[in-house]
Amino acid sequence: MGDDCNAYNSHVCTIGNSESIPKLLEERLRRYEDEVGQISSTSTLKDRVSYLRKNRENDVSKAIINIEDSMNIDICFVLDCTGSMDEYIEAAKEHIIKVANYVNRNNSYIEFWVGFCGYRDHSDSDRLQILDFTNSLEKFKTYITNKVVADGGVDIP
Structure with a gap:
């Protein structure tokens, strides 16, 4: 040899x-x-x-x-944003952010994109509130924290 x-x-x-x-x-x-x-x-x-x-x-x-390529993940959070969610919306937003942080922190080997879709009743003028998918977790968290509110709906208790 x-x-x-x-x-x-x-x-x-x-x-x-x-x-x-x-x-x-x-x-x-x-x-x-x-x-x-x-x-x-x-x-x-x-x-x-x-x-x-x-x-x-x-x-x-x-x-x-x-x-x-198979290690990419897209998560879209969907939330009822009608007025009946008023007393629950802050807790829901906190949990959405916690889940996004957890996935991002514990899966550093994947490419992680997040999006948001808030929905309201048909009678509301802005029925859908959408944040398109982004790979910026900070942008996502800022949007959830500052832009998502409970509003509208005809079934307010």
């Missing part, structure tokens, strides 16, 4: 041709070749291994991107 070999790649460091490859390695190379398509039969072992390693690296990179 060459001096630059290590435990990970020692089986390919100084191998000269496919006759000297252990049977399991040859089978593994063939499986990889089957996955990526035929490699020229005139390719050297070094070329085959290099090509397959590069292909595997590309596959791993794509898998990592897919995992990262």
Whole structure:
């Protein structure tokens, strides 16, 4: 074995041709070749291994991107903002902010977007109060704290 070999790649460091490859390695190379398509039969072992390693690296990179993409979360908080919620709205807003803070603090590895939809009765002129999704938790908290109020509705007790 060459001096630059290590435990990970020692089986390919100084191998000269496919006759000297252990049977399991040859089978593994063939499986990889089957996955990526035929490699020229005139390719050297070094070329085959290099090509397959590069292909595997590309596959791993794509898998990592897919995992990262799946680590995005969008949460939309929906709240009754009619007048009947007047005595409860502050507590509801506090809990919305607590949940948003908790998700953000305990999931630092994800991209976290939050939005808000407050709704009122059909008879109210401003039936929906919407904050589009944002990745700024501070913007979200400021909006919830300062802009969300209980108002309107025909079912006030």
